[in-house]
Amino acid sequence: MTDINLADDGMPVWRQMLMGGQMLFVAFGALVLVPLLTGLDPNVAFFTAGIGTLIFQLCTRRQVPIFLASSFAFIAPITFSVQSWGLPATLGGMMAAGLFYVVLSFIIRLRGSGILYRLFPPVVVGPVIMVIGLGLASVAVDMASGDANSSIDPNTSLLLAGVALVTTLAVSTMAGGIFKLIPVICGIGAGYIAALFTGVVDFQPVIDRPWFAVPAFTAPEFNWNAILFMVPVAIAPAIEHIGDMLAISSVTGKKYLEKPGLKNTLMGDGFATSAAAMLGGPPNTTYSEVTGAVMLTKAFNPKIMTWAAIMAIAVAFISKVGGFLATIPTPVMGGIMMLLFGSIAVVGLSTMIKAQVDLSKPRNLVIVSVVLVFGIGNLALSMGEFTLKGVSLCAVTAVLLNAILPHADREDKFQSTGV
Template sequence: MAQSLPTDYKLRARDFPVGAQMLFVAFGALVLVPLLTGLDPNVALFTAGVGTLIYQVLTKFQIPIFLGSSFAFIAPVMLSMQRYGMAATLGGLASVGVMYMLFAFIIKAKGTAFLKRYLPHIVTGPVIMVIGLILAPVGVYMAMGKTGDGAKVLYPENQAMIISMISLAVTVLVAIKGKGILKLIPILCGIIAGYAVSLAMGIVDFAPVAAAPWFKLPNFVTPTFSLEAILIIMPVAIAPIIEHIGSILAIGSVTGKNYIDKPGVHRSLMGDGVATTLAGCLGGPPLTTYAEVTGAVSLIKIYNPALMTWASITAIGLAFIGKLGALLQTIPAPVMGGIMLLLFGAIMVVGLNSLVQDGQDLMKPRNMVIVALIVVLGMGKMSFSFWGIHLEGIGLAGVAGVLLNALLPRDRVETES
C-alpha cells in the first residue's frame, strides 16, 4: 500500500494540527447545510470525513481536497422533505451520487468536451441563479424570526432582526476585511457573533445540550427510493458537476499540478459520487469540493494531501460527540437567517457571474429564450407531470434548460466551432 502512495503524500503525526485546521475552515459551511435542511450535523461530519477518505482512495491520494456539504441542494431537499419525508429525500440524495458516477464514466470515455456542448454556462448559470432565488424567502423569514416557510413566529421580529443583522454584518465584514485564516471562515465568524448576541438576549436553551450524552452514535437514517423525490433533486446535480471540474482546475492552479489528466477528473468525480451516495444512504447531505479549504491550502502553501486525511479523521471523531450536535442545534433561527441572506444571494451571483465570464450575448434570441425560460419556469412555480413523473421548480428549470440547449438551432459560428 505504501509503495502505491504518491511521493508528496506524507501522513505524519506532527501535521495533525494543520490538518485539523482544514476542518475548522470548512466547519461553518459543513454543518450549516444540515442545520438548514433538518439533517443531523453529526451525520454530516461523519459522512464528510468518510467521504473524503473514499475520495482520496479513488484519486490515489493525489489531490489535497476536502469534501463537505453541498449548498446546491438546499432548496430541493427542503421541498422534498416537506412532501415526501426524510427517508425518500435521502434516496434522492443518494441518487445524485449515482449521477456523478455516470458522468465520470462518460468523461472517461469522451473527455470533458461534451459537458461544454450539452451543459454550457448558458444552462448551468441560470439554474444556479434559480437555486439562490428560490431560497431567498427562506432566509428572509428566518431573519425575521419565523420558520423557513413563514408559517410560524419563533421570536419577536425586532429581537430577531437585531440578531440576524449582526450575524450578517459580521459575516460581510470578515469576508471583505478579514486577513489570513479569518478571511476563510466568514460564515463561522457570523454564526459565533449571532450566537453571542442570542446568549446575551437569553433566547438560547441549553437543556438539550445538558441532556445529550458526551458519546453518541450519529443518527443514521436508512433511505427509501421514491421516483418523485429523485426527480425533484436529481436535476440539480447538473450544476455541481460543472463546478466540480472548476474546483479541480482551481486546486491544480494552487499546487501547480494538472489533476484533470492525473489522476484524472473522471476519478475525482467518481470519488465525489461514491462519497455522496454513501452520505445519502447514511442520512447526510450530498458532498462537494470545498473552495474554502482550497483557499486555506493556497494560504499556508502546504500541498500534502495527507492534511485532508487528518481533517477527515478529525471530522469522524467529532461526529461521535453527542453534545456537539446538540449544541449546534441550539443556534437560533435568526442567526442562520442573517447568514442565509448573504449566502443565497451569493449563490445567485455565482450563476450570474458564470454567464458574465462566459461572455455570451444574452440579447441573442437563442440565449434569451434559454435564460428567460429557465428562470421563469424555476421561479414561477410551474409544474409539469407526464407518465407519472412530476417536475417543478429547480428540477423543471434544469431539465428545460438542457432540452432547450439541445433542441434550439445554434448560430452557424457555434455549429462550426
C-alpha cells in the same frame, strides 16, 4: 512542472494532524449549514464528510488535497423533497444523484471531458445556479425576520440576523489570514453572542444529549418521484466540480484534470455523495474555503485531508456537538443565509459572464429567461403522481432548450434572410 508535493513528504505526523484539524475548522461553518437548514443530523454530516473525503481519496489515489462536505446546491431540493416524500425517499434521490455523477464519469472516460461542455454549457448551468440561490431568497428573509411559529420577537430576530450578516460581510471583505477563510463561523459566533445577551438561547438540547453517542443514521428508500426530482439537480454541481478542480490545480501548480483526471475526481465525488445518502447525510462537494486555506498555508500534502477526514468522523460521535449546534437561533442562520443564497445566485451570473455568454442572441436570451421565470415563479409540472418542480424542472428545461434551439450560425442565417 515541478512536483510541489515533494516538499511535504517529510512532514511529521503530528504536524499533519494539526493542519488537518485546521482544515476541518475552516470547513466547519459551511459543513454544518446544510444539515441545520434541511433538518438533517449535523453529527451524521460530520461522519459522512469524513467518509466521503476518504472515498474521494481512494478513487483519486490520494493525489488531490481537498475536503468534501455538504453541498449548498441541494438545500432547496432537499427541503422540498422532505416535505413531499419524506426523509428516507429524499436520501434515495440523493443517492441516485451521486450515481449520476458516476455515470458522467464513465461518459467522460468514453468521450472525453468535452462532452460535459457540450451537454451543459454555461448558458445552461449559469441560470440553473441562479435559480438555486434566488429560489431560496424568501426562505432566508423568513428565517431572519422570524416566522409565525418563532418564539423570538421580530425586532430581536432582525437584530440577531443583522449582527450575523454584518459580521460575515465585514470579515469576508476586510479580514486577512485565516479569518478571511471563516467568515461564516465569525458571523454565527457574533450572532450567537448577541443571542446570549438577548436571552433567546435555549440550552436544553445540549443538556439532553449524552457526551458520546453513535450518530443517528437513516437508511434511504427508493421513490421514483424523489429520484427523478433530485437527479437533474446534480447537473449544476457536476459542472461546478470542474471549476473546483481548476481552482485547486491553480493553487498547487498541478493539472488534476489530467492526473488523476476529471473522470476519477467526478467518480470520487459521486461515490462520496451516494455513500453519504446511504447513511442519512447531505450530498458532498469540494469546498472553496478549504482550497483557500490550502493556498494560504501551502499545505499541498493530501495526507493532511486524510487527517481532517478522520477528525470529522471522530467529532461525529461527540453528541454534544450536535446539541450545541441545535441551540443556534434561527434568525442567526437567516442572516448568514441572506448572504449565502445571494452569493450562489452571483456564482451563476459569474459563470455566464466568464464564458462571455451573449444575451443579445435570441437563443441564449430564451434559455436564461425561461429558466429564471420557471424557477423563481416556482412552476410545477405534474403527470399523475410525478411532479417536476424547482431546480429539477429548470435543469431539464435548460438542457432541452439547449439541445433543441438553433445555434448562433443558424440564428445569423435566419436574421440575414429576414426570417
